[in-house]
Amino acid sequence: MINGISNFVGYYIYSDDEIYIPEGMRNTINVIDKDGKIHRKIVYDKTTQGKSTIPFNCLSFPYTPIYMINGKMYLPQSPNMGLGDRIVEDSPVTLILDSIKHSLTEFELRFPKVRSSVELRGNTLGIEMSYSQVYDGKNFIYSFFFDENLYIVSPDGKVRNQVKTRSKYVDEIYNEKKVPGDITELVRTLCTIPMYGNLIYDKYRDVYYRFVYPETKLENDNYMDIWQLGRTKFSILILDKNFEILGETLFPENIYASNLFFIRKDGLYISTSFFKNPTFSDDKLCFRRFDLIQTKK
Template sequence: MNKKQMIKISTWGLLSCLFWGTGCKSEHKYVLEPVNEYKEYVIDAESELSTSNLYTFEDHGKEYLTFPVHNKRTILIYDLSSGKLVHNFFFNVASPRGIGSELYGYYAKDLGHIYVPDFMQKVIYETDTTGVFKKTINFSTADDGLNPMRAYYNNLHNVQLTFLGNKLYIPQQMNANLGSSCVEKSPIGITVDTVNGDVRKLPMNFPPLIASKELRSCIEGSLPYSETFDGKRFIYSFSMDENLYVVSPDHHKIQKIKAKSSDIPEIKFKKIPSDFSKTLKMTCEMATYGNIIYDKYRQVYYRFAYPESKLADDEDFLKILNSGKKEFSIIILDKNFNILGETKFPPFTYLPHIFFISKDGLYLSVNHFKRKDFCDWKLRFQKIELIKQ
């Protein structure tokens, strides 16, 4: 058996040798309850409301919220508690300080270390609140010759850059460069050693949820996923899989755990209709799973789920899709991935992909365009409390 075969077997072929967990109901029931507490962040007149990317981070014990102005390639940083804008800096399209035409997902480790992907190249820049590049991290070719995908992220399917020591973990999309074997051969991520520059493919590939030959003909065929790192493990939530994948930092050990929504009887891929409007409508209506996030303050996980729904033919489907579909629920899991409860939220009320977790709770964006109190010049969040019944 050659090395290539051994790597393939070590990921999915020998999963029976690993621990396959099964999420189960806890004896205690928990719910998520909206309370009358809000936080808001005023957007200046020249900026735009961010509904694609938003992150939080800490620096010397203080919490910050940050999001980009995409087409202006600007990063805004707010004091999370006071709502005050404390930093505002931008990048060019080309050198110097060039990152391509758009700015999407990035990673703020702290105020002195912000990692911004180039929109056009396989490069990540280390900067700070001055916007001046301090280091360039190149990941154009991996150790085995793999041609990685660019680092492009948004919160609709939330994945983030993560540091493990000196190694930067870079999540990957389905790699179209691998042609007819892209599902079987696409790595879930790569790592870059920021000291010596080594780029390595992680041993875990995308799960075989659909045959490679069917990708282009099916909605969600690109196998979008969400990922979070809880300090010890990576957890993956794929849109078309009721299971979670709990993975060791080196991605050699894979634990598959059922985390099924009570509102989603089954998950089914659907063929893409010939009419684009029908495709958008079907994408909005079909059942999928969403983001997985870790609440370190309460030591629970939240998995978002989108049950099947129905929409009128005259709706703005693209706008609804970018706003988190019609309705959603959040599955609550404990630190062992036992299901503690599931809370369903009212239609067209929140942006389920724009959220943050603070010391005092989970906050969901109330900037849904269908709300009567919709406002496009400030980001508003409602506090959602975790309550034991």
């Protein structure tokens, strides 16, 4: 296949004639035009620090898009299982691909030790190292699912700050060592354990929204649909430009699909197309706008 691309799940549109599609099984990024013709391929296989890299996918859940800043492409990574006994300590969270110098450098930020390198090679839920990433025009901010802290990193990869942003609805992050072997029970666990989720930057109001998933009880439900759409119960932490907590809103259960959202100048939109919502319809994808309002103390 001359213009064929192997497995991929995400993309980045820089312009009509410059669309970036990373392959999921190879360290290759395809650059195509609006007609689907491949103009070039970018191969990234080893950093200037000498580490081998792994293929990545720009997913919406976790929210890890590709960013292009001043000719540099920022590539999200997962823990590199090929790093021996130091998977967590040696795996950079993001790589910087310089499209002009053709160099590949590592972010200083490594994965937090919510699971040891030994445990990562064993029986895990598969999301312990998942994270959400945003760029606010000055810094990259990271929200790890199993960590109450936010990490602020400059575009050159240096860690600037670590800020605790604990939800009032999560007393303790899930830390059980035993993972269900049955796939149905595993997905049910993913839908019920306390954890953090996507981080969004609202450039119009200069605030951040961090999704939070409190512990939830479910019985005999469609767990996979719940997981894909964003759980039955969630809250949103609202943070100012200095990452101070302005407030937290707990949303009604079974109404919103928290994985479907976008920001516009007039507010934050979250989808109401959650399959347990009484108004749900397969024929419509619906959203509701939320306004940020300062309450009196």
